[in-house]
Amino acid sequence: MSDVDAMVAWLREQWDADEKAARAATPGPWAASGHSLITAEDMVEDIEFADIPRRDAAHVARHDPADTLARIEAERAILEQYEQARKAASDHWLQHRGSSGDTSSLLLTMMHEHDAIVSTLEHALRALASGYRHRAGWQEGWVQP
Secondary structure, X not given: OOHHHHHHHXXXXXXXXXXXXXXXXXXXXXXXXXXXXXXXXXXXXXHHHHOOOHHHHHHHHHOOHHHHHHHHHHHHHHHHHHHHHHHXXXXXXHHHHOOOOOOOXXXXXXXXXXXXXXXXXXXXXXXXXXXXXXXXXXXXXXXXX
8 A cells, every 4th residue: 555545544534533423413503602502403501511711612613513524525525536637647548558659749748747637636635634633643754745
């Protein structure tokens, strides 16, 4: 498994865990009210929330389940673009590699363009993964080279 493949597998685990937690949580939207959180179902009256600072309540409310699910969906879409581009580049290379021995400048230009797209999306994935760097399993080698 390549370094990028390992990072992608780890990133999927993070998204899956976040999605599971978001779907298990009280549905949003959430709002902060003083030291409490207000959800779509009503005010949360839990002792854990009774003493949290207002700034923390506001932060938690901004990351309600709907927000978390939307962010995961967007990040997975970037991964999907990367996987499609990588497959297209690989398929294109395999299709033309032995067909006619063609190493024309047009073919080489197309191959370089495919590589550039894949590389750009890989950098985007590395940036997304770095947002989870405080979690178990993160590897410093995944930081953008």
